[in-house]
Amino acid sequence: MIKSVLLDLSGVIYDGNGAIPGALTAVSRLRDCGLRLRFVTNTTRMTKKNILLRLETLGLALTEDELFTPSQAACDWLRIRGCSAHLLVHPNLVEEFAERQGGGTKAVVVGDAGEAFDYAKLNEAFRKLVDGAPLLALAMNRTFKDDDNLLSLDAGGFVKALEYASGTTAIVLGKPSPDFFAGALASIPCDAGQSVMVGDDAEADVSGALLAGIGSALLVRTGKYRTGDETRFTPAPSATVADLSEAADWIIAHRN
Amino acid sequence: MIKSVLLDLSGVIYDGNGAIPGALTAVSRLRDCGLRLRFVTNTTRMTKKNILLRLETLGLALTEDELFTPSQAACDWLRIRGCSAHLLVHPNLVEEFAERQGGGTKAVVVGDAGEAFDYAKLNEAFRKLVDGAPLLALAMNRTFKDDDNLLSLDAGGFVKALEYASGTTAIVLGKPSPDFFAGALASIPCDAGQSVMVGDDAEADVSGALLAGIGSALLVRTGKYRTGDETRFTPAPSATVADLSEAADWIIAHRN
Numbered sequence: 001m002i003k004s005v006l007l008d009l010s011g012v013i014y015d016g017n018g019a020i021p022g023a024l025t026a027v028s029r030l031r032d033c034g035l036r037l038r039f040v041t042n043t044t045r046m047t048k049k050n051i052l053l054r055l056e057t058l059g060l061a062l063t064e065d066e067l068f069t070p071s072q073a074a075c076d077w078l079r080i081r082g083c084s085a086h087l088l089v090h091p092n093l094v095e096e097f098a099e100r101q102g103g104g105t106k107a108v109v110v111g112d113a114g115e116a117f118d119y120a121k122l123n124e125a126f127r128k129l130v131d132g133a134p135l136l137a138l139a140m141n142r143t144f145k146d147d148d149n150l151l152s153l154d155a156g157g158f159v160k161a162l163e164y165a166s167g168t169t170a171i172v173l174g175k176p177s178p179d180f181f182a183g184a185l186a187s188i189p190c191d192a193g194q195s196v197m198v199g200d201d202a203e204a205d206v207s208g209a210l211l212a213g214i215g216s217a218l219l220v221r222t223g224k225y226r227t228g229d230e231t232r233f234t235p236a237p238s239a240t241v242a243d244l245s246e247a248a249d250w251i252i253a254h255r256n
Numbered sequence: 257m258i259k260s261v262l263l264d265l266s267g268v269i270y271d272g273n274g275a276i277p278g279a280l281t282a283v284s285r286l287r288d289c290g291l292r293l294r295f296v297t298n299t300t301r302m303t304k305k306n307i308l309l310r311l312e313t314l315g316l317a318l319t320e321d322e323l324f325t326p327s328q329a330a331c332d333w334l335r336i337r338g339c340s341a342h343l344l345v346h347p348n349l350v351e352e353f354a355e356r357q358g359g360g361t362k363a364v365v366v367g368d369a370g371e372a373f374d375y376a377k378l379n380e381a382f383r384k385l386v387d388g389a390p391l392l393a394l395a396m397n398r399t400f401k402d403d404d405n406l407l408s409l410d411a412g413g414f415v416k417a418l419e420y421a422s423g424t425t426a427i428v429l430g431k432p433s434p435d436f437f438a439g440a441l442a443s444i445p446c447d448a449g450q451s452v453m454v455g456d457d458a459e460a461d462v463s464g465a466l467l468a469g470i471g472s473a474l475l476v477r478t479g480k481y482r483t484g485d486e487t488r489f490t491p492a493p494s495a496t497v498a499d500l501s502e503a504a505d506w507i508i509a510h511r512n
Contacts, residue, residue, distance in 0.1 A: 119370060119372075157378075
């Protein structure tokens with residue numbers, strides 16, 4: 001019995017060219033079946049507000065409660081512990097951590113900083129880690145599909161670099177963190193076993209969701225999908241489908 | 257029976273302030289005992305020629321044959337396979353690869369590029385790896401002691417980042433590669449079991465040498481040594497000593 005669907009955004013709903021053909025109709029079809037939707041993204045180059053605006057421009061209006069981002073999870077983590085953030089993130093994301101500046105233990109927060117990843121900033125973050133700061137990874141994604149349609153380095157590698165040099169193990173906030181999936185499901189609420197995840201990242205979206213106890217996980221062949229991704233990580237996808245449209249067919253067929 | 261001594265340079269012979277007190281006298285004492293010396297460095301911010309010049313300025317005259325550098329090992333690797341180099345190295349090091357420019361399969365060569373590690377260059381190297389280029393790591397060192405006397409990010413983390421994102425496993429050319437130690441020993445020649453390594457890096461110098469079959473390995477508490485390093489990696493050092501001077505005492509006492 002499927003009651004809810006967790007959807008990745010980049011590579012599933014949209015890519016560099018706008019909405020992926022059929023994606024918006026698929027979202028409507030899932031909603032019309034009475035399925036509860038949550039959108040779980042590891043994108044860390046835009047604020048939550050700007051992601052919502054972008055989706056609205058594409059024709060997909062979401063409420064704030066339907067969208068889960070790693071910076072939200074990181075701010076929660078920092079707030080609960082009374083920590084502030086030493087940021088190594090994209091300039092666009094800085095404002096999301098405004099409330100976590102100032103006092104308390106500093107934690108190093110790493111997102112997909114893009115061009116802001118330079119030696120001086122990485123070394124500064126490394127030195128905080130050597131001094132005992134915790135390391136929070138907004139995401140561990142290896143790659144993303146860049147505007148030029150080629151794969152580019154995502155945050156994961158830079159987190160690995162800092163882990164290796166400092167001997168610190170990162171706390172991962174976004175997918176595939178079981179807490180991240182659990183947070184999205186708790187907001188419905190819905191049991192993990194009655195949910196399906198749809199994503200283009202065979203590792204963070206698909207294997208990650210299954211390891212977190214999500215009932216099934218579908219890999220789409222849009223976005224950054226590359227031939228063979230379905231066999232690269234364990235557990236393997238419940239099914240590999242052409243796109244979100246075909247994912248919706250699968251979910252609707254399997255929902256009872 | 258000890259017949260030869262392999263010596264690390266940075267943190268053993270010199271640091272940011274010049275020769276480490278007692279180091280040059282220790283080298284002379286080892287030579288005077290009839291021990292054969294080889295200098296094995298993972299430094300990749302200077303050409304071999306400039307390392308020799310620096311040592312000469314400090315009062316240590318070496319022949320070219322006594323010094324082993326990772327770029328030399330990398331050039332050999334590339335030459336044997338008819339490959340050329342896509343360089344992600346310190347600007348100072350580029351000239352050492354002059355003969356490996358141009359045709360043939362491109363291999364990505366990563367050294368301690370320092371400020372030259374930026375997102376654009378890392379991403380360019382990553383894309384070569386995605387296209388199938390081999391990944392050569394001049395070294396995998398986690399940290400080095402910088403001019404400000406604090407630890408800084410060394411090449412290892414950046415190699416890890418590229419490995420993680422691309423799914424490629426690096427071929428390591430410098431220490432702790434067994435081939436690197438073997439090359440230095442073959443030039444004497446001396447059996448690995450009859451040699452001692454002295455270094456300030458508990459992992460690349462000490463554990464690495466022991467794993468490569470070197471008879472014993474001494475960790476000095478100079479350079480980047482930090483309290484507890486002797487227990488951080490396996491195998492543990494044969495002995496941990498204050499500096500090269502005390503290492504020379506140990507070697508001379510154990511040589512028969």
